[in-house]
Amino acid sequence: MAPQRILCVAEKPSIAKAVAQHLGGGRFITRNVRGNTFVKNYEFDFSFAQWGHCSVTMTSVSGHLTSLDFADRYKKWQTTPPGQLFEAETVIKIDAERKPIADNIQQQARYAKVLFIWTDCDREGEHIGSEVREQARKGNARITVKRARFSNTERTHVIQAAQNPIELDDRQASAVATRIELDLRIGAAFTRLQTLQLQHLGDLLADKVISYGSCQFPTLGFVVERYFRVKNFRPETFWSIKVTYLKEGVKVNFSWNRVHLFDRAVVTIIFEKCLDARLARVTKVQKKPTSKWRPLPLTTVELQMQGSRFLRMDSKKVMKIAEQLYQKGWISYPRTETDQFPPEFSLRSFIEKQTQDNNWGAYAQGLLDGAFRQPRQGRHNDQAHPPIHPVNYVTSSSLSDDERRVYEFVVRRFLACCSEDAKGEATDIEIEWGEEVFHAHGLLVLARNYLDVYVYDKWESSQQLPHFEIGESFEPTEANMMDGKTTAPGYLTEPELIGLMDANGIGTDATMADHVAMIKDREYVAARPKAGGGRNPVREFVPTRLGVALVEGYDNVGLDVSVSKPFLRKEIELKMKAICEGRKTRSEVVHESIEEYREVFGRTQRNIGVLKRSVRKYVFDEDVG
């Protein structure tokens, strides 16, 4: 009897190849798929515990297979009232460039007994799996469907996954289908409404698409909120007391525990009392070991934040470069939320590969020779990908300048994770002078450890404090009452923006940089290098007049929750979770959310004058009273 055929389908070609290599034991045939240069079919034999000795075809899709759009009759902006898009008929299509991939799955499924899905183990992966299943059933209605549970492509892990198939999670797939439908309906309805209404207010906006999206608007909202905090900032004068004491040739500066107060008279009285007391007395002398923790394993969000801070590129660029490095096999998959390495992960073999480098090779060797520490475990695990790490060594001469910087960051971060924390000794001295308490803090770095390789962190010894005894008294060498002014916050920087998006659940690791780029493309915000940032300034975002007009306009339309706030997106996220946990169904959530947004939409439409006035005021400098 001929062996059973099994069709395996991964989310992307790289996973298909890695899995084929492990299951095929290095022996497999590669076949091209007509019409697509990336997707390949790998054929090999494998003995499954469940299905016996089988002939396997391992292939992949390339992300989502289908897309959702409105039926043709709703395509014309002029003839479809935007509000109709909340209930307009939608169609699921397979775009022309994905047709060959879909056809391949149909054909391969025809003689297969089992469809074994190897998409990423996250929500989107579950949905992509359901798209694959749909195609496979078109070729073979009776095909058995299973899915693999895996979170990395290490050999033993892959084999373990192959031998323990589980079921596709339809709840997760329908949570994603819900998100897709809501994003389309809400995004398209608001985009058409505001574009059609605002476009002809003046030449500056003519032919411009003024888009709305559940992610791009809150992203804009963060930038505008900070802008107003800067704009409305009024400096306040404060007063403080500073004490210095010259001992053993060291000038020790003591800071006031109250930091500063905003009442000059009060500080003057306090200061007088101190002077009257004349002698200050040492009340606390403490030396204790301290440490600066090594960084956590690298996630995408962290790569984007640190990258836009230290590598002279924006988050979108960092992701593009990381993607290239991944495609070439130098680093692992760059889109991950996981900040913990699996326990069986072969960290040492990846460290080993870095020992040949001129800059950090000796450090890597030092780790292998005994300095290695198991990385800290963060609290995130997407169950799909390990933290970002170097997988192969590449010399800097074979990389572009940008690639070299990102690769170097990934390597240094990885080596730092596998290192000991930096160790130091902290000295704290407290004095009482009059009724006030002042303190001095000193740091002595004893062992730099991870800092030697992770050049992005700074931790330096301070000036060494002289010896003090508890109870010792002295007359301060100098004491001054100082005044100062509170300073305005800065505009939102790119790492801050990425951090806010992450904290508020706006976008995913793979899309955050896109949303940031989108609000720039739409000319809602402008990016510029932060002043005083030296040779390597971080970028900061300032909203354009249009960006301010939109946010302020919506804030005044009379909505319970403005669309520029992250709240509405968060709600969709919670509802997706409810679907995943079986507490709600797709149709319930679509119905609820559409009704909710229809209300927001209706109110916006009725008060469209408010939005228009805001645009006239900010974009066209008109006096709107």
Place this chain on the structure above:
DNA sequence: GCAAGGTC
């Protein structure tokens, strides 16, 4: 001409 999410 709309979104956000995958991916090349």
